[in-house]
Amino acid sequence: MAKILLMDDDELFASVLSEVLASSGHAVRTATTASQAMDMITNGRFDLLITDIIVRREDQTIPDGGISLISRLRGALSWNLQPWMKEMPIIAISGAIRNQGLSDLLRITKDLGADMALPKPCDTGELLDAINLLTRRRK
8 A cells, every 4th residue: 555645636537546546555645736745745755646747727727737746856956855755756647648739748757757657547557557566666
């Protein structure tokens, strides 16, 4: 069982995915923005982060999404984080890759430090396999 933080602005998707992960024995907490997720990470320890890449509010993309979150955890600003935070496995997910001009988003997240990148909606079996692989690696 892993303690997972899921950051996704689509509350229905997050709810369904949380149920799937919980039924597989994982403990899941959810956030809707990178800022909210960072607050949760700062105040609690997680074994894995699953993050959506693009966050929207009122049909507008806002800069508080997965790229910001991955950059905070893996980038130059990570120097003031606890070691476990910088080493926490990250799975990036995005449905935006179907949109013209955004097909490279998942590759970019890997370049920024995500351990895996999956299209959204993702195959449940593939996601569970990725979670098991990444959390087993850390033990």
